[in-house]
Amino acid sequence: MKKLPTLRGKTVINLFYESSTRTSSSFELAAKRLSADTMSIKSAGSSVDKGESLKDTALTLGAYDPDVIVIRHPQIGAPQLVARYTGAHIVNAGDGKHQHPTQALLDLYTISEELGRIEGLHVAIVGDVLHSRVARSNIQALALMGARVTLVGPPPLIPRGIEAMGCEVSYEIDAIRAADVVYVLRMQQERMAEGANFVPSLREYTARWGVTPERLRPGQKVMHPGPMNRGVEIDPVVADAADALIEQQVRSGLVVRMAVLYDLLTHGPAGVQSAALHEIGAA
Structure with a gap:
């Protein structure tokens, strides 16, 4: 799949507080395939290890004015909390045992x-x-x-x-x-x-x-x-x-997450209501 210029100049931050291979890598690759700038942050080795709260992390990242924050967190409702303190589109990459x-x-x-x-x-x-x-x-x-x-x-x-x-x-x-x-x-x-x-x-x-x-x-x-x-x-x-269909699921993950990023950054309003991605059907 060739790189597309669709999201050139946009910034996507992947913020993962739980381990991930498929979701984190596919979101990062999806953003890069669409020519967005990416930043990946894992809780290990970040200020979270020093006791920083999710609110303060959100405020810090919001100061960088990203276009999208993709978040995985063990706390149910974490994507909504991050949306409250940033102006970015928020994508729920998994919050506790709640939604994915x-x-x-x-x-x-x-x-x-x-x-x-x-x-x-x-x-x-x-x-x-x-x-x-x-x-x-x-x-x-x-x-x-x-x-x-x-x-x-x-x-x-x-x-x-x-x-x-x-x-x-x-x-x-x-x-x-x-x-x-x-x-x-x-x-x-x-x-x-x-x-x-x-x-x-x-x-x-x-x-x-x-x-x-x-x-x-x-x-x-x-x-x-x-x-x-x-x-x-x-x-x-x-x-x-x-x-x-397990390998097909992995391949679909890249295509679908490219579509999600494209739709968010070309159609959807930012914040907690963006693209119904906190829960299916919440658009």
């Missing part, structure tokens, strides 16, 4: 490109839904586009009352066989309180809830937002199969 809107956008794009539609499809999301911002954004976006969504996993990892978001719930792994797309989530142990036992062990989780070739029917598409724990939530054979 651009992941949902790239997932819908991937499904649409592969299957030709979203409306009427059945998507099963299997795994640790309780701690997954990806699951919440995808449930919202898929329901908005007319897909049927079923959440599958052990009861402690399925939030109570989540059916109100427009999805179904099953505690049986066999439920994934009815879906057109099986979307696999990893166990997010970094978000689990110390000593919390949502499942007896990872080994038992794999035995009961791992997505294996035997649990799928021919032709089912499989997705995973990454990072994968091969041999835990997903069998390596499934991850590498022809029906897996």
Whole structure:
């Protein structure tokens, strides 16, 4: 893909308080492909290590007059807080276990490109839904586009009352066989309180809830937002199969995030309302 002059003279700051490979690199590359100037800041090695608050970091970055700030933060609502103290467009790259809107956008794009539609499809999301911002954004976006969504996993990892978001719930792994797309989530142990036992062990989780070739029917598409724990939530054979769309998701991430930056900087108003990227549908 050739570099385009579309956003020459614009500045995009990537502010990541949590680890990331796919999201941070794709946003940085997306900005560079559109000829924007980029700055990447990770909490490790920054003033955050010295106790600086998110508000003061936002005020500091706002003084540089950036056009876009892409933020990932463990605190729910962090993108809104940053928007309050800067005049930049704010893109939510993940806030705690709340939302990850651009992941949902790239997932819908991937499904649409592969299957030709979203409306009427059945998507099963299997795994640790309780701690997954990806699951919440995808449930919202898929329901908005007319897909049927079923959440599958052990009861402690399925939030109570989540059916109100427009999805179904099953505690049986066999439920994934009815879906057109099986979307696999990893166990997010970094978000689990110390000593919390949502499942007896990872080994038992794999035995009961791992997505294996035997649990799928021919032709089912499989997705995973990454990072994968091969041999835990997903069998390596499934991850590498022809029906897996995992590499396509990564490629879609670059294209979709280029589109997000382009749309923000050519159409959308700045601040917390920009481009509905705090939550799907909030434009």
